[in-house]
Amino acid sequence: MYFAYDYPLMGAFWTMMWFFLWFMWLFLLFKVVFDIFRDDSLSGWGKAGWAIFVIVLPFLGVFVYLLARGKGMGRREMEHTAQKRQEFDSYVKETAGSNRSSADELVKLSELRTRGDITQEEFERAKGLVLTGGGHTNRATSTTTSGRH
Known part of the structure; x- marks a missing residue:
């Protein structure tokens, strides 16, 4: 009986796949944690509750957070990006306009x-x-x- 790890190419494939899944998990975990603290509609207790839930039971916490509050994550990300863009544009306009000789x-x-x-x-x-x-x-x-x- 042969298994997938008996072939070196298949072993490399599984190693790359597990590394990719681990990297995506960390990315999703940090994205959720940042979204918890970025959300202004949550109270301090709500943020603390979600943070504890995500830290103590990470797989279940992230899954439940995505189901409960995932729809607003994209909206909050777009608002944050638009705000940073506006701040950068105003900084550029202010800096470029004030250096006229x-x-x-x-x-x-x-x-x-x-x-x-x-x-x-x-x-x-x-x-x-x-x-x-x-x-x-x-x-x-x-x-x-x-x-x-």
């Missing part, structure tokens, strides 16, 4: 003057504001009351 402002003013969007007088006033650190081009071109040349 005087040279960049002067180039933009020169382009506005070349296209004819502002007059030479407005250009000189705005250039003076940029060089003295008085503001950005949007403010400089809209306020034309200062008499600087």
Whole structure:
């Protein structure tokens, strides 16, 4: 009588399959634990109860958690991802917008003057504001009351 382990190729297959299943189990276990603590609708006692259940009886705890609360796991994951994306986008916008140098402002003013969007007088006033650190081009071109040349 021959068994599957009598063939080396079959032994390698079973070893890889058990390793894959073990890895997927750990992934699912950590996913459930993170979801327990990420969920804002659970109270502290609820989180503690689920955590103890998943730690003491991991197979049964994960199975019951997926049946009871699995539908909301995807929604919470998408909300968390969207929130992180929004935070990253606002950080990029804030960082990119705050590092404009005087040279960049002067180039933009020169382009506005070349296209004819502002007059030479407005250009000189705005250039003076940029060089003295008085503001950005949007403010400089809209306020034309200062008499600087």
